[in-house]
Amino acid sequence: MLVLIADKFPASGREVLGRLGEVVYRPELSAEQLPAALAETKADILVVRSTVVSETALAASPPLSLVVRAGAGTNTIDTAAASRRGIFVANCPGKNAIAVAELTMGLILALDRRIVDATLELRHGTWNKSKYGKARGLKGQTLGLVGFGMIAREVAVRARAFGLKLLTCAHHPIAPELLEAHGVVQVADLGALLDASDIVSVHVPYSKANHHLIGADQIARMRPGATLIHTSRGGVVDDKALAEAVRSGRLRAGLDVFEGEPAGGQADFKNIAGDVGDIYATPHIGASTEQAESAISDEVVRIIESFVARGIVHHAVNLNERVARYSLVVRHLDRVGVLAGILMALREERVNVQGMSNTIFAGGEAACATITFEQAPSDECLQRLRDHEAILAVELRAART
Numbered sequence: 155m156l157v158l159i160a161d162k163f164p165a166s167g168r169e170v171l172g173r174l175g176e177v178v179y180r181p182e183l184s185a186e187q188l189p190a191a192l193a194e195t196k197a198d199i200l201v202v203r204s205t206v207v208s209e210t211a212l213a214a215s216p217p218l219s220l221v222v223r224a225g226a227g228t229n230t231i232d233t234a235a236a237s238r239r240g241i242f243v244a245n246c247p248g249k250n251a252i253a254v255a256e257l258t259m260g261l262i263l264a265l266d267r268r269i270v271d272a273t274l275e276l277r278h279g280t281w282n283k284s285k286y287g288k289a290r291g292l293k294g295q296t297l298g299l300v301g302f303g304m305i306a307r308e309v310a311v312r313a314r315a316f317g318l319k320l321l322t323c324a325h326h327p328i329a330p331e332l333l334e335a336h337g338v339v340q341v342a343d344l345g346a347l348l349d350a351s352d353i354v355s356v357h358v359p360y361s362k363a364n365h366h367l368i369g370a371d372q373i374a375r376m377r378p379g380a381t382l383i384h385t386s387r388g389g390v391v392d393d394k395a396l397a398e399a400v401r402s403g404r405l406r407a408g409l410d411v412f413e414g415e416p417a418g419g420q421a422d423f424k425n426i427a428g429d430v431g432d433i434y435a436t437p438h439i440g441a442s443t444e445q446a447e448s449a450i451s452d453e454v455v456r457i458i459e460s461f462v463a464r465g466i467v468h469h470a471v472n473l474n475e476r477v478a479r480y481s482l483v484v485r486h487l488d489r490v491g492v493l494a495g496i497l498m499a500l501r502e503e504r505v506n507v508q509g510m511s512n513t514i515f516a517g518g519e520a521a522c523a524t525i526t527f528e529q530a531p532s533d534e535c536l537q538r539l540r541d542h543e544a545i546l547a548v549e550l551r552a553a554r555t
């Protein structure tokens with residue numbers, strides 16, 4: 155088994171992976187160089203951070219069967235192409251959430267006190283207490299969290315300690331216990347959140363549906379003098395519209411992600427923070443703390459170990475989530491050919507199997523197979539299975555609709 159790691163990844167994690175197979179560490183690879191590296195190494199498993207994984211890359215190594223995103227967002231990986239090729243894509247949900255929440259609080263605090271501007275002036279020898287001694291203070295202000303996933307919840311935990319009032323919005327009702335535990339109120343929709351918030355912080359994944367979720371209209375709807383914090387993904391916010399609102403003095407902004415940002419570690423990048431003073435900005439470092447990188451590394455190792463040892467992929471993001479209409483639970487003697495016999499019986503009925511698992515009981519004499527499908531086998535088929543000398547019990551279960 156060969157693992158190609160195409161982004162920065164801790165040495166400790168590489169060492170553990172090295173005990174499972176060969177590890178090729180090429181953190182310098184760009185999206186354009188990735189297909190050739192995959193073809194050359196014939197990697198079975200690819201580990202990436204923000205490096206774009208295209209269909210060409212996925213097709214370059216025939217044995218490639220798993221891509222692990224050493225982070226949260228998977229929009230940089232062509233998951234549809236991976237699904238067509240039967241390649242698993244997995245991520246590490248929540249493992250860098252605290253790091254992003256800490257940066258979010260850092261941006262909120264820095265903007266309120268204008269820490270960056272004050273530092274720059276002091277560095278140039280100017281004492282300007284008159285100008286910088288005018289912060290609003292956070293206590294009692296309202297923070298609106300767009301999305302209420304792993305990162306937003308960690309932001310809520312920290313923001314509460316600063317006395318901020320918390321709102322969120324989502325497509326679906328959020329469990330009341332979860333809201334209560336975080337001291338957050340769910341409002342009707344994004345518009346209501348923008349109307350009521352002094353600070354808006356964006357924590358949703360990028361998708362076609364979320365492209366410019368915070369566009370010109372949403373930016374215009376924010377309260378005058380409000381702050382927008384964006385640490386999720388370039389493209390969720392319309393950077394141009396935001397720059398105009400900040401330039402006009404209506405808003406302030408703290409950004410960690412940008413439209414068209416470079417994927418690598420160092421590059422020239424003309425960006426909206428360049429000419430707009432009230433934008434504070436960092437170069438996509440939300441997840442880049444030692445603590446987060448170590449937690450991510452442990453999770454990547456866990457995902458790969460489980461895949462190699464048991465074929466189980468934790469946090470796969472490109473599986474068909476639809477619950478099958480029927481499941482057949484067969485308890486049987488653990489003998490060669492019993493499972494094949496069950497599958498042959500289903501094949502004769504033209505039943506297309508969707509999922510299958512088989513668990514062996516202690517002692518190794520009996521096992522339990524669960525097979526899922528959309529179309530029910532006939533009573534005769536079930537009876538034939540029940541009559542099989544190595545089958546102990548057969549039960550057909552229909553999913554609740």
Ligand SMILES: NC(=O)C1=CN([C@@H]2O[C@H](COP(=O)(O)OP(=O)(O)OC[C@H]3O[C@@H](n4cnc5c(N)ncnc54)[C@H](O)[C@@H]3O)[C@@H](O)[C@H]2O)C=CC1
Pocket residue numbers: 225226227228247248250251254300301302303304305306323324325357358359360364367385386387410411438439440441442
């Ligand atoms: N700046 C950085 O370094 C990092 C950025 N991120 C970005 O942050 C995003 C969020 O990360 P997590 O909180 O860990 O993901 P998550 O999956 O735990 O939470 C995202 C939540 O947003 C919700 N959502 C999606 N579209 C929405 C919409 N239009 N309105 C309201 N809710 C919506 C989802 O239902 C989900 O609950 C990631 O997808 C990634 O793009 C993640 C980690 C590091």
Ligand SMILES: O=C(O)C(=O)COP(=O)(O)O
Pocket residue numbers: 203204205224225226227228250438439440441442
């Ligand atoms: O985990 C994520 O979604 C991130 O955005 C982190 O990106 P990175 O791994 O630092 O390139």
